[in-house]
Amino acid sequence: MAILMNHLIVPAADRNEAAAFFADLLGLRAGPPSGPFAPVGVNDDLTLDFDDRHQPQPGHYAFLVDDDTFDAVMERLRRDPAIDYGSGPMNGWDRDINHLGGGRGVYVRDPNGHSYELFTAVPQ
Numbered sequence: 001m002a003i004l005m006n007h008l009i010v011p012a013a014d015r016n017e018a019a020a021f022f023a024d025l026l027g028l029r030a031g032p033p034s035g036p037f038a039p040v041g042v043n044d045d046l047t048l049d050f051d052d053r054h055q056p057q058p059g060h061y062a063f064l065v066d067d068d069t070f071d072a073v074m075e076r077l078r079r080d081p082a083i084d085y086g087s088g089p090m091n092g093w094d095r096d097i098n099h100l101g102g103g104r105g106v107y108v109r110d111p112n113g114h115s116y117e118l119f120t121a122v123p124q
Helices: 015-026 067-079
Strands: 007-012 037-041 047-052 060-064 105-109 115-119
Touching: 007 015, 007 037, 015 037, 015 047, 015 067, 067 105, 067 115
Parallel strands: 007 047, 060 115
Antiparallel strands: 037 047, 105 115
């Protein structure tokens, strides 16, 4: 059996707001509360469980996505000037993309300071 990540707890100041931001970003749906968590199913195998934490420490979460998903994310980002995004750590939130690994990539900052990295090709 392959090893698959099943769920990941993401600390948030407001779990529902954080789950809604992530779900909206990727065109997903936040699920109904599950215990103390606001879950967002990423695919058949992985759920991000957003959890209320006092002063959450920012984390980095990276996702390999297809071109259509990337295009849809970029369309949403370009429509909302309040969302910080950019081409990467060296360039900050420059509202641009990168081309690492022969694909396209972008970093997005969520309201809790987390960085979501989306890319279409695995850098080698």
